[in-house]
Amino acid sequence: MSGQEVDEVPGDRHDHDGPIVIAGAGGMGREAHAWLGDLGLASHVVGFAAGPDTPPGTTQLDLPVYRGLAAPHARFGPLHIVLGIGLPAVRRRVAEEAEALGCRLLSIVHPRAHVGPGVTLGEGVVVGPDAIMPRDNRIGTGVIVNYHATVSHDAEIGDFAFIGPSAVLGGHATVAEDAYVGMNASVLPMVAIGRGVTVGAGAVVTRDLDDGLTVAGVPARELHTPPQ
Numbered sequence: 393m394s395g396q397e398v399d400e401v402p403g404d405r406h407d408h409d410g411p412i413v414i415a416g417a418g419g420m421g422r423e424a425h426a427w428l429g430d431l432g433l434a435s436h437v438v439g440f441a442a443g444p445d446t447p448p449g450t451t452q453l454d455l456p457v458y459r460g461l462a463a464p465h466a467r468f469g470p471l472h473i474v475l476g477i478g479l480p481a482v483r484r485r486v487a488e489e490a491e492a493l494g495c496r497l498l499s500i501v502h503p504r505a506h507v508g509p510g511v512t513l514g515e516g517v518v519v520g521p522d523a524i525m526p527r528d529n530r531i532g533t534g535v536i537v538n539y540h541a542t543v544s545h546d547a548e549i550g551d552f553a554f555i556g557p558s559a560v561l562g563g564h565a566t567v568a569e570d571a572y573v574g575m576n577a578s579v580l581p582m583v584a585i586g587r588g589v590t591v592g593a594g595a596v597v598t599r600d601l602d603d604g605l606t607v608a609g610v611p612a613r614e615l616h617t618p619p620q
């Protein structure tokens with residue numbers, strides 16, 4: 393997992409320059425737009441990017457919604473992409489498209505988030521208001537740590553994983569890549585969540601989870617339904 397110390401995150405220094413496109417024109421994308429505004433970066437946003445079915449002329453927040461990244465890339469030159477999409481698989485796909493075009497993933501850390509010493513962030517991370525990462529956390533590429541989430545000391549989050557609003561990871565917990573931790577869920581200290589696992593809203597995960605499971609409840613148990 394590649395990472396950078398948090399004081400190297402462009403959004404955190406408020407000194408970003410160049411056009412920004414928010415990938416995702418839904419609720420998460422609009423939230424990312426608000427958080428860029430809180431960082432003083434809203435004027436850099438030239439539009440949103442969404443899927444191939446986006447009708448021509450679509451707008452969001454009075455900005456154009458492009459089909460994919462190629463069109464804004466052709467128009468504005470090298471872009472910075474903020475990943476405003478909830479689902480890990482879609483975020484990963486967009487990040488690959490961005491890389492193929494030579495666009496850079498921009499990490500944004502809301503000014504009201506607390507990011508302590510020894511925290512490393514991959515590229516394209518989005519950290520929402522009041523999220524807490526007290527110290528020595530490794531956060532992979534394309535991760536979302538949503539508002540009010542807490543990632544306790546030494547916890548690690550793999551690439552493109554999603555940590556929902558008010559979710560709590562205990563100390564030394566690990567969340568593997570592409571996992572989705574629903575809002576208000578808790579993962580006990582030292583527990584390891586496998587790749588692509590979905591943890592339901594409000595669940596309390598007390599044991600390690602194998603790759604690909606969907607769990608819910610207190611304590612969390614496997615649901616006999618396909619993952620979302």
Ligand SMILES: CC(C)(COP(=O)(O)OP(=O)(O)OC[C@H]1O[C@@H](n2cnc3c(N)ncnc32)[C@H](O)[C@@H]1OP(=O)(O)O)[C@@H](O)C(=O)NCCC(=O)NCCS
Pocket residue numbers: 556557573574575576590591592593594595606607608609615617618619620
């Ligand atoms: C766990 C989850 C992924 C399951 O989704 P699903 O596979 O579509 O499951 P369904 O909605 O069909 O529900 C299946 C069963 O699980 C139950 N269930 C669903 N979510 C549950 C949850 N979070 N906790 C407890 N039970 C839950 C349902 O009541 C249903 O029970 P039933 O069969 O007795 O009626 C989803 O409900 C969830 O919690 N997603 C997280 C959403 C979230 O936090 N998003 C963040 C937005 S910012």
